[in-house]
Structures are given as structure tokens and as C-alpha cells.
Amino acid sequence: MINRYKVIGYDSEFKGIIKEGNTTLYLPRVIKGETVEADIILKPFAQARLTKVVEPNQNRVKPICEYYIQCGGCALQHINYQEQLNMKQELVSNLFVEAFNKKYEVLPTIGMKDPYYYRNKNQVVFKNIKGKLSCGMYQSGTHNVVNTTNCYIQDKLVDKIITVIKDLMVKQRLSAYDEDRKTGLIRHVLVKTSKATKEVMVVIVVGSEVFPGRNNFVKALVARCKEITTVIQNINTRTTNAVLGDKEVVLYGKGYINDILLGLKFKISSKSFYQINPEQTEKLYSEAIKLANLTKADTLLDAYCGVGTIGLIASKHVQKVTGVELVKDAVNDAIMNAKINNINNVRFICDDATRFMINCARQKQTFDVVIMDPPRKGSDKPFLEALLKLLPEKVVYISCNPHTQVEDLKELLKKYEIKKIQPVDMFPHTHHVENIVLLTRK
Numbered sequence: 001m002i003n004r005y006k007v008i009g010y011d012s013e014f015k016g017i018i019k020e021g022n023t024t025l026y027l028p029r030v031i032k033g034e035t036v037e038a039d040i041i042l043k044p045f046a047q048a049r050l051t052k053v054v055e056p057n058q059n060r061v062k063p064i065c066e067y068y069i070q071c072g073g074c075a076l077q078h079i080n081y082q083e084q085l086n087m088k089q090e091l092v093s094n095l096f097v098e099a100f101n102k103k104y105e106v107l108p109t110i111g112m113k114d115p116y117y118y119r120n121k122n123q124v125v126f127k128n129i130k131g132k133l134s135c136g137m138y139q140s141g142t143h144n145v146v147n148t149t150n151c152y153i154q155d156k157l158v159d160k161i162i163t164v165i166k167d168l169m170v171k172q173r174l175s176a177y178d179e180d181r182k183t184g185l186i187r188h189v190l191v192k193t194s195k196a197t198k199e200v201m202v203v204i205v206v207g208s209e210v211f212p213g214r215n216n217f218v219k220a221l222v223a224r225c226k227e228i229t230t231v232i233q234n235i236n237t238r239t240t241n242a243v244l245g246d247k248e249v250v251l252y253g254k255g256y257i258n259d260i261l262l263g264l265k266f267k268i269s270s271k272s273f274y275q276i277n278p279e280q281t282e283k284l285y286s287e288a289i290k291l292a293n294l295t296k297a298d299t300l301l302d303a304y305c306g307v308g309t310i311g312l313i314a315s316k317h318v319q320k321v322t323g324v325e326l327v328k329d330a331v332n333d334a335i336m337n338a339k340i341n342n343i344n345n346v347r348f349i350c351d352d353a354t355r356f357m358i359n360c361a362r363q364k365q366t367f368d369v370v371i372m373d374p375p376r377k378g379s380d381k382p383f384l385e386a387l388l389k390l391l392p393e394k395v396v397y398i399s400c401n402p403h404t405q406v407e408d409l410k411e412l413l414k415k416y417e418i419k420k421i422q423p424v425d426m427f428p429h430t431h432h433v434e435n436i437v438l439l440t441r442k
Contacts (some may be wrong), residue, residue, distance in 0.1 A: 001040045001087060002051055007032050010404060013431040014075060014087060020331075027045030029069070029078050031057035031234050041402060043328065062358050072140025074153060074429040085109040085425055088433040092402050098405035100413070104399040106421045108143055110283050114257045118277045120259070121425065122154040123190045123243055126169070126176035133176055135189075143179075153429060155193045156342050157227055164224045168217055177207040179239070185211065187236060192257060195278065197255035199229045203270045205236050205243060213393035218251045229253050232270050244271060262286065264314050264341045271308045272333055280426045284398065284434060285310050288371065291420050291438040292396045294318050301392070303353040308334030310371060311400075312343055321346040322367070324353045346424050357386035371396045378404030384411040395439040400426070402435045409437065417442055 005018035007030045016030035022035050025048040026315065030036055038048045051058070063077035066321075076084050085108065091104040092214060126135045127145045136148035136183075150159055169176070175184040190203035202221070204211075211217075211233055222228050229316030230253025236245030248270060250256075256269045268274050270381040275281035286316050288310065288363035294300065294317040302311035307330050315321045323346065325331050330348040338346050349356065360366070370392045372379065378401065387395065388411070399405035409418070426434040 001042075002037055003040065004035055004037055004054060007034045007036060010087070010091070012091075014091075020046075020048075027145060028072075028075065031060055031079060033057050034060070043322075048295050057359060065150075067136075067146055067148050071148065072138050073151070076429045077152075077429050081111065081115050081352060081428065084427070084428065085111045088423050091433060092421065093372070094434055095402050095406050096229075096418075096421065099410065104224070104418060104421055105251050106423065108232040109423040109425050109433070110280075110287065111425045112277075112280060112428055115425070116152050117154065117156055118279060118428065119154040120193050120278055120382055121190070121196070121274070121276050121309060122158045122192075122354065123188050124138065124158075124168075125188050126186050126188060128176045128178065128184070133166060133170060135176075139188070148243045153427075155191070155192060155195075157200065158191045161191055161200075161221075161225050161228070162189060165202075165204075168220055172213055172217060174212070174217070174236075182207070182239075185409055190234075190270065191241065192375075194257055194268070196258040196260035197229070197258050199259075200225075200227050200229055201230050201232065201253075201257045201270065203232045203234050203244070203248075204251075205245070206236045209237070215418060220235045222252055229257060230255055234270060238270055261309060262369075264312055264337075264343075265339050266307060266309060266312075268307075269333065269399060270297065271329060273330065275309070277426050280424060280434075284426065284436070285313050287424065288396050288398055288421055288436050289314050289317060291422065291436060292371070292394055294369065299366075301357075301367040301370045301390075303357075303370060303372045304374050305334060305348065305388075306330050306373075308337050308346070308348060310373065311346055311348075312337060312341060314371070315343050315346050318369075319345065324350040324351055324356045326350065326352050327341070354380075354383045357383075357390045357442050361386070361389040361391075366390060367392045369394045369396065371398065373398040376404065376424045377386075378408050381411065384408055387412065388415050393441050397426055397439065398439045399437070402433060405437065406436060409439075 007016040007018045015026040016026050027050050034057045037052040059080050060066040061080045089109045096104045134147040136146045177184040177187040188205040192201040218438045231251045235247040300316040300318045300321045305325045311321045311323040334348040420438040422436040424434045
């Protein structure tokens with residue numbers, strides 16, 4: 001059933017909302033206000049497919065990527081970049097109105113001057129399709145591989161490296177891993193890059209302990225891609241959606257790369273969590289520190305500190321920083337990063353942040369400022385309750401998911417009030433938005 005529809009709004013991922021009678025349907029790659037034609041199927045379940053844009057919005061542009069429709073990695077390339085920033089600001093504003101029945105001022109989204117080729121971490125899947133080796137990204141919502149040779153949001157060097165790896169696999173008769181049959185060798189390739197230091201890590205994820213001819217493979221790879229500074233074999237024999245396994249072997253170089261962020265050097269291993277867009281990370285952290293209005297007398301707690309990036313960057317503004325992280329490898333990296341940068345007013349503790357804050361509150365130890373940057377699912381209630389017991393003067397909440405952020409804030413607003421809301425576009429052309437909220441004690 002093909003009819004015309006008006007796009008009346010967006011869902012949480014910026015898919016357009018249309019109505020077929022009382023049924024709400026969602027269309028990707030449309031813009032609010034447009035008139036479109038869509039193919040509607042109501043049984044066995046309601047779904048819609050865009051067939052034509054009849055009256056385009058003035059903000060519609062032609063996507064520059066030839067794989068845009070098939071890949072799904074970028075959801076917003078059909079919208080000019082300034083309008084993407086406006087949409088993300090409006091999304092955050094609407095979330096806060098819905099959550100608190102109050103209109104807060106949301107500052108304009110901080111964007112990029114050139115919103116392309118920004119990712120410093122890129123992973124590619126390999127698959128045999130009808131006897132032919134393919135590599136690229138999974139099509140959105142599926143395990144179908146889109147065979148790509150160019151990506152406009154990842155480092156340009158990645159395309160060259162992946163092309164060489166694919167060629168070497170064919171020449172050396174190395175097969176792609178088949179997740180159904182549990183046969184084959186190479187599952188994924190992960191590439192991490194640093195624009196600041198020009199160092200490049202390649203992680204070859206294999207489904208077997210045995211990697212035939214790996215020395216010749218690596219020798220040929222680094223000969224053709226001289227930019228590579230380290231190569232790691234990661235062994236993942238599990239049936240899992242996780243890309244990396246537990247066991248690794250360094251095949252070339254030192255096994256890690258370095259990056260520079262706001263003047264500090266950071267060691268990055270294959271499993272280190274590190275922000276994907278370094279240019280925007282500098283803006284994100286600078287803005288968070290500015291909103292906190294830190295002083296040399298302040299003590300700062302960096303909860304979910306990871307490898308210590310924001311705590312180390314903030315250290316020059318405060319008297320003392322304590323970083324807490326449950327993942328031991330991350331804490332070890334954080335300690336190393338402090339040593340590399342000769343920073344002595346920071347300590348890192350391997351502990352659950354909730355337990356740590358509860359113990360601090362019991363011992364009447366407090367902090368002037370807490371910076372929290374939880375995973376996408378947000379914080380849990382015990383963490384929030386512990387934070388309310390600790391009761392610092394200010395809380396800076398950095399979130400990669402404003403939907404879970406507003407739910408957490410409902411708990412924190414028992415003793416805090418919102419002072420500033422600042423979205424940052426960490427992932428241009430995608431539906432993701434990072435958001436900073438400054439809270440002060442009532």
C-alpha cells in the first residue's frame with residue numbers, strides 16, 4: 001500500500017515518524033516536515049519503506065557515501081550538518097521537558113568544522129559470500145556484510161590497510177571465519193590510529209589458536225603499509241558478539257600506540273576504552289572542565305575513570321584527583337599514563353565506584369566535584385544513592401546517551417539542581433549525541 005504521508009517528527013534515532021490511521025510508523029532517511037511516499041505493510045507487523053520524497057525539506061542534501069543506504073552506519077548524511085546539530089540540541093531539550101515538565105536552556109550543540117574522517121578506532125568484518133571474500137560493515141540491524149572500499153567517517157588510512165589485508169588473504173589462501181559453521185580463520189580486523197603521533201595499530205582477530213603463515217602475512221602487511229607501527233593477533237574462539245577475545249600475541253612493534261590529548265600523552269592498548277573522535281573529545285573535556293569551574297583548592301573524583309583521560313587533563317586545575325575504575329587493565333593504563341605525563345596529584349583505585357563512594361561517606365571523606373561518565377546504559381540506583389550520600393558541591397555528568405541520563409537525573413535532583421546543559425556532537429552523521437550536565441548542590 002503506497003500512499004503519501006507527512007513526516008511529523010523523529011524517534012530517538014532520528015527516524016521520521018508518519019501515521020497510517022492510528023498506527024505510528026518509522027522511516028529512515030527522511031526529514032521532519034517532508035511529504036513522502038511510503039510502502040506500508042501492516043501484517044504480520046507494521047513496517048514502512050520509503051519509496052519517494054515528494055516535497056523535500058530545504059535541509060536535505062545528497063549523501064556523499066555510495067554505501068549510505070545499504071550500510072546504515074551513518075543515519076543522517078541526507079541532512080546538512082548544521083541542521084544535524086540543531087536536531088541534536090532539540091532532542092536533548094525535548095528529553096528534559098518530557099522528564100521534568102520544565103523548559104531548561106540547552107546550549108547549541110558543539111560540532112566539528114570538518115565532520116568527516118574522524119574515527120580513530122575502526123573495525124571491519126570479513127566474510128565469504130558465494131565463494132568470494134568480502135569485508136566491510138554489518139548492515140544496520142543484520143549480520144549481512146556491506147562490501148565497502150571507502151568510509152567517510154573513519155580514518156582514510158584504514159581503507160588502504162583493509163584493502164591490503166584482503167589482498168593478502170586471497171594470495172595466502174586465508175579464509176574468513178564462518179560464524180555458522182565455526183570454520184575459517186580471520187573474523188575481524190581492528191585498526192586504531194593517532195593523528196597526533198601518526199602511530200597505527202592493527203589487531204587481527206582470528207577464530208583459532210593456529211594462524212598459518214602469520215609471520216609472512218605480517219611481514220608483507222607492514223612492507224606495503226609502512227604507516228603501521230604495531231600488529232597484534234587476538235584470539236577469539238567464542239560464539240559471541242564481542243569482537244575481541246581474551247588472549248593476544250604481539251606480532252610486530254610494541255603492542256600499543258600513543259595519542260596526545262590536550263597536551264597529554266596516553267597509551268592505548270587494543271582493549272583500552274578511548275574516545276573515538278579525538279578532536280571532539282578535546283572540546284568535550286574542555287567544556288566539562290570549564291563548566292565545573294575548578295579551583296586549585298578543589299578535590300575531584302573521576303568516577304568510571306577508564307584509562308584516566310579526563311582526570312589527568314583536569315589535574316592541573318585542582319588540588320587532587322582520585323580516579324576509580326573496576327577494570328584492572330584500565331587502572332594499570334591510567335597509572336602508566338600518569339607516570340608518562342609526570343602527574344603526581346592523581347591516584348587511581350581499582351574498585352567499584354559505588355562501593356568506594358559509600359566507604360568515603362562512612363569515613364566522612366568528601367570531594368568538591370565529581371565527574372561521572374557512565375556507559376550507555378547509565379548509572380544504577382545504588383551508584384546514584386551513594387553519590388547522594390557523598391554529596392559533593394558539584395557534579396558534572398557526561399553521557400553518551402541522554403535518554404538514560406535524564407532517568408539518572410531524576411534521582412540526583414532530590415539534592416541537586418541543573419545549572420547547564422551542553423550537547424556535543426561526537427559522532428557526526430549518526431544519531432548519537434554526547435551531553436554534559438552541570439549540577440550544583442541545593
